Amino acid sequence: AKALGKNRLVRYAPGMAEAAEEEVTLLQDLTAAVRAGQLEVYYQPTIDLADGRTTGYEALLRWQHPQRGLVPPAEFVPLAEASGAILEIGRWVLEQAVGQATVWTAEAGRPIGIAVNLSPRQLADDDVVALVSAVLAASGLPAAQLTLEVTEGVLLRDVDRVAGQLRALRELGVRIAIDDFGTGYASLTYLRRLPADVLKIDRSFVQDLGGDVRSRALVASMIELARNLRLEVVAEGVETSEQHAVLGGLACSHAQGYLFGRPLPAPAHDPAQPAPTGA
Numbered sequence: 201a202k203a204l205g206k207n208r209l210v211r212y213a214p215g216m217a218e219a220a221e222e223e224v225t226l227l228q229d230l231t232a233a234v235r236a237g238q239l240e241v242y243y244q245p246t247i248d249l250a251d252g253r254t255t256g257y258e259a260l261l262r263w264q265h266p267q268r269g270l271v272p273p274a275e276f277v278p279l280a281e282a283s284g285a286i287l288e289i290g291r292w293v294l295e296q297a298v299g300q301a302t303v304w305t306a307e308a309g310r311p312i313g314i315a316v317n318l319s320p321r322q323l324a325d326d327d328v329v330a331l332v333s334a335v336l337a338a339s340g341l342p343a344a345q346l347t348l349e350v351t352e353g354v355l356l357r358d359v360d361r362v363a364g365q366l367r368a369l370r371e372l373g374v375r376i377a378i379d380d381f382g383t384g385y386a387s388l389t390y391l392r393r394l395p396a397d398v399l400k401i402d403r404s405f406v407q408d409l410g411g412d413v414r415s416r417a418l419v420a421s422m423i424e425l426a427r428n429l430r431l432e433v434v435a436e437g438v439e440t441s442e443q444h445a446v447l448g449g450l451a452c453s454h455a456q457g458y459l460f461g462r463p464l465p466a467p468a469h470d471p472a473q474p475a476p477t478g479a
C-alpha cells in the first residue's frame with residue numbers, strides 16, 4: 201500500500217483505514233484480473249459532424265469483476281497508475297485497440313482511427329516510444345490512424361522529458377490529443393509547452409450547451425482556439441440533439457457521446473454504417 205500513499209495528502213477521517221484496505225484488495229484483484237482475462241476494451245465512435253460518418257473510435261477499458269460486477273475505470277485506473285500496473289494493462293489495451301482498428305479499416309475500406317488513453321506514468325516510461333512503434337509495426341496500422349490521448353496531468357511530471365517523449369511519438373506519425381481540455385488549471389500551459397494535434401473539449405462544458413450562455417461562449421472560444429492553433433477539435437459527451445445542433449452552429453468538426461454511440465465491445469460496432477443520431 202506504500203506506493204498508493206505517495207504524493208497523497210493524507211487526512212485521518214473515520215472510515216479511512218477501511219477505504220485504504222479496500223484499495224489494496226482491489227489492486228490485488230486487478231493484478232489477477234489481467235491474467236484471468238477479466239479486462240475488456242470497449243469502443244466509442246467519434247463522428248465527423250460535417251457528414252455524420254464514424255471517423256474512428258476511442259478505446260475505453262472495462263473490468264468485469266467476478267464479485268463486484270463492472271468496475272468503472274475511474275475506480276481502478278488511478279490505482280493501476282499509482283502501482284505501476286498501468287504499464288502492463290496499457291500495453292495490452294494498445295495492442296487490442298490497434299489490432300481492432302486494422303480489422304475495421306479493412307472492413308470499412310477506408311482508414312478508421314483509434315484513440316488510446318495514455319496515463320502520465322505510461323508517457324514517462326522509457327519504453328513507450330519503442331512500444332508504440334512495435335505495436336504499429338506488428339499490426340500494419342499506419343501511424344497516422346493512432347491518436348494517443350493525454351491529460352494535462354502529464355505536466356505534473358518533468359515537462360522537458362514529457363515534451364521529448366511526445367515529440368518522439370509524433371515523429372512516428374502518431375497524433376496527440378489533449379483530453380478533458382479546460383477542466384484543469386493548466387490547459388493553456390499545456391498548449392504552450394507541449395505538442396498536440398487534437399483538442400478534446402471536456403464533457404462538463406458540452407453538458408450545459410443547451411441553455412447556459414457562458415458554456416456556449418466557452419465552447420465557442422475553445423473551438424476558435426483550436427482553429428487558430430490548427431488543431432482538430434472533438435466535443436466530448438454529446439447526449440442531446442440540442443447540444444449537437446449548437447456544436448454544428450459553432451462549426452465544431454468532431455464529436456463523441458451517447459447521442460452517437462455508447463462505449464461497446466468491438467462486435468457491436470460497424471464503422472461502415474452511419475452512426476445513428478439517436479434523437
Ligand code: C2E
Nearest residue numbers: 260261272273274277293317318319437438439457458463
Ligand atoms: P475519458 O478518457 O475522458 O473518457 C470519456 C469518458 O466519458 C468515458 O468514461 C465514456 O464512457 C464517458 N462518456 C462518453 N460519452 C458520454 C456521454 O455522452 N455522457 C456521459 N455521461 N459520459 C460519456 P469511462 O469509460 O468510464 O472512462 C473514464 C476515464 O477512465 C476515461 O476518461 C479515462 O481517463 C480513463 N480510462 C479509460 N480507459 C482507459 C485506458 O485504457 N487507459 C487509461 N490510462 N485510462 C483509461
Ligand code: CA
Nearest residue numbers: 258317349379
Ligand atoms: Ca479519453
Ligand code: CA
Nearest residue numbers: 379380400436
Ligand atoms: Ca475526456
Ligand code: CA
Nearest residue numbers: 379380402403
Ligand atoms: Ca475524463
